[in-house]
Amino acid sequence: xxxxxxxxxxxxxxxxxxxxxxxxxxxxxxxxxxxxxxxxxxxxxxxxxxxxxxxxxxxxxxxxxxxxxxxxxxxxxxxxxxxxxxxxxxxxxxxxxxxxxxxxxxxxxxxxxxxxxxxxxxxxxxxxxxxxxxxxxxxxxxxxxxxxxxxxxxxxxxxxxxxxxxxxxxxxx
Amino acid sequence: xxxxxxxxxxxxxxxxxxxxxxxxxxxxxxxxxxxxxxxxxxxxxxxxxxxxxxxxxxxxxxxxxxxxxxxxxxxxxxxxxxxxxxxxxxxxxxxxxxxxxxxxxxxxxxxxxxxxxxxxxxxxxxxxxxxxxxxxxxxxxxxxxxxxxxxxxxxxxxxxxxxxxxxxxxxxxxxxxxxxxxxxxxxxxxxxxxxxxxxxxxxxxxxxxxxxxxxxxxxxxxxxxxxxxxxxxxxxxxxxxxxxxxxxxxxxxxxxxxxxxxxxxxxxxxxxxxxxxxxxxxxxxxxxxxxxxxxxxxxxxxxxxxxxxxxxxxxxxxxxxxxxxxxxxxxxxxxxxxxxxxxxxxxxxxxxxxxxxxxxxxxxxxxxxxxxxxxxxxxxxxxxxxxxxxxxxxxxxxxxxxxxxxxxxxxxxxxxxxx
Numbered sequence: 001x002x003x004x005x006x007x008x009x010x011x012x013x014x015x016x017x018x019x020x021x022x023x024x025x026x027x028x029x030x031x032x033x034x035x036x037x038x039x040x041x042x043x044x045x046x047x048x049x050x051x052x053x054x055x056x057x058x059x060x061x062x063x064x065x066x067x068x069x070x071x072x073x074x075x076x077x078x079x080x081x082x083x084x085x086x087x088x089x090x091x092x093x094x095x096x097x098x099x100x101x102x103x104x105x106x107x108x109x110x111x112x113x114x115x116x117x118x119x120x121x122x123x124x125x126x127x128x129x130x131x132x133x134x135x136x137x138x139x140x141x142x143x144x145x146x147x148x149x150x151x152x153x154x155x156x157x158x159x160x161x162x163x164x165x166x167x168x169x170x171x172x173x
Numbered sequence: 174x175x176x177x178x179x180x181x182x183x184x185x186x187x188x189x190x191x192x193x194x195x196x197x198x199x200x201x202x203x204x205x206x207x208x209x210x211x212x213x214x215x216x217x218x219x220x221x222x223x224x225x226x227x228x229x230x231x232x233x234x235x236x237x238x239x240x241x242x243x244x245x246x247x248x249x250x251x252x253x254x255x256x257x258x259x260x261x262x263x264x265x266x267x268x269x270x271x272x273x274x275x276x277x278x279x280x281x282x283x284x285x286x287x288x289x290x291x292x293x294x295x296x297x298x299x300x301x302x303x304x305x306x307x308x309x310x311x312x313x314x315x316x317x318x319x320x321x322x323x324x325x326x327x328x329x330x331x332x333x334x335x336x337x338x339x340x341x342x343x344x345x346x347x348x349x350x351x352x353x354x355x356x357x358x359x360x361x362x363x364x365x366x367x368x369x370x371x372x373x374x375x376x377x378x379x380x381x382x383x384x385x386x387x388x389x390x391x392x393x394x395x396x397x398x399x400x401x402x403x404x405x406x407x408x409x410x411x412x413x414x415x416x417x418x419x420x421x422x423x424x425x426x427x428x429x430x431x432x433x434x435x436x437x438x439x440x441x442x443x444x445x446x447x448x449x450x451x452x453x454x455x456x457x458x459x460x461x462x463x464x465x466x467x468x469x470x471x472x473x474x475x476x477x478x479x480x481x482x483x484x485x486x487x488x489x490x491x492x493x494x495x496x497x498x499x500x501x502x503x504x505x506x507x508x509x510x511x512x513x514x515x516x517x518x519x520x521x522x523x524x525x526x527x528x529x530x531x532x533x534x535x536x537x538x539x540x541x542x543x544x545x546x547x548x549x550x551x552x553x554x555x556x557x558x559x560x561x562x563x564x565x566x567x568x569x570x571x572x573x574x575x576x577x578x579x580x581x582x583x584x585x586x587x588x589x590x591x592x
Binding site: 034037038039040043063065067068069070117118119120121122135136137138139151152153154 | 327330331333334335337338348349350351352353354355356357359363450451452453454455456457471473474475476477479531532533
């Protein structure tokens, strides 16, 4: 081949520039088509829920719906807290201290997403081998701190963002 | 072939055919030379076409009465069942039709596995068929969600959560699929939209599947290449059409048996409870046709591992034409492979059974054994058996079977004897 043919021609430049502009244009059109499937503004507006916890006796729990998912609010007895804290981190597939899963000074309140981290079923309370929760779908066991102990679930049940508005009210989200 | 010589009789037909050769296509489909020894296992292509059309027609009708909204969907399905004229019939045909569709497709796939229909030169037909099968599973799953009962809701939750196993982006993908932070109204809406779309994608792939089939022509129970047209072939019409029609009639009797006598036997009674995001049913099972894959998913005690293995179980089929090293297509002439074929059939049926049982104790052991064999069959048995097996003599043509003697040993046989 001679040098003349190897040289970048005006036409090559035009081709490359057209493809580049075309690609950007197609991308700009495709992105809205993809992003429209993400949660819309109405979904995002449901992001917080306030819960009255004054009626919950020690050892009992309630379930509330937050963003379409159940949230377990459990008021734990001192024995249950002790049991959760006595567990060695080496026994946990997803090591996490019980202290890290509750608010300091409010140790009796366990607030977590009642969603199995395997495939999203709702675990049953007071079931399973660890005195906590048991997921009926694929057999994951959780302890009194909602930490996975056995089964296919990869992580502990998630702690959502929450705060105590006052002594009787929790705001989730 | 004959279609090139086709000339319409009337002037008007010729005028039209010169502009759009639909009549040539019709003539091709009518005269299409088909092996004369096709058995009833070959009638399921026609049966599947019938199933697809049935699902599309009943589906379009159901969409005229169904409401895709989380608050109204369950009620609208009951409205179809109780108030819409013949609504119960149309819905039962549609819901049982999905099961019949899968029954037929599994027979069709195993037919292909037995007679080696996936082998050269039919790899593209096989791959297109698998794509159709994948879309069928997606469409069936999406459709099962629409009544918005407990099984719909929790089935949708479990299946969409499979994607959350993907590292890093898994959570974002699940949220994107849901359009919310859980399976919710936006999820139902888009599932309805996609459920309406997929059958038409399947229809498009079916056209390609048949087009690709008509290039090499049908495989046959003997699995040998035949001259077309020749004394080994018959024209598609009326020979195959009438045989397909008879088989379809038998199939429709079974279909009608389900629709009229036990329309709910293949479903799950929990799906007549409205969806409740706070309570998971004690025992979640997918529809029967997905159970073997569900068993594979549950046999792995690791989330990502289970998901990967389940998808691999399907995607390994795509490379099947290259895993099978045997030059002989039909298992009729493969004494060793034939036995493994039946082991695979039993293995898949067993996986389906344990998929419906709780994932514990002996069922878990069976699921693991079944999963291991499933993969061994494709990764080890197929290449090794194809290489080592001494196949039986193959006839030269359909008309001259080996048994009668006199025929020259085929090329494949000569090759075998050298080994």
